């Protein structure tokens with residue numbers, strides 16, 4: 001990104017380094033929270049993390065589809081892999 005390095009996070013079910021602590025309801029809420037009808041994108045400062053994850057588009061997914069994605073992710077082996085999501089440029 002113009003202001004830093006953005007890396008896609010570990011979305012395996014690892015508790016410490018992945019999304020293992022995020023329950024099914026939290027997973028669905030996280031996506032639905034970006035519904036463009038209600039979501040106001042925050043104003044970002046120069047060092048803030050922008051995202052390329054298409055959250056507002058994915059917010060339109062139905063809960064049953066998000067549940068299917070969640071179930072799929074949890075069917076895969078959990079991988080311990082620390083990812084630094086955001087490194088702003090100095």
Ligand code: HEM
Nearest residue numbers: 006007008009010011018019030050051052053054069085
């Ligand atoms: C169905 C497909 C996808 C799923 C299920 C998914 C899932 C997720 C989840 C659950 C997070 C939050 C992780 C956390 O809080 O630690 C996340 C973050 C992220 N995703 Fe995705 N993702 C998908 C597609 C994509 C795509 C297409 C891109 C980029 C082209 C992307 C880039 C990112 C990035 C950069 C982040 C970290 C920044 C942020 O939290 O917004 N993802 N993704």
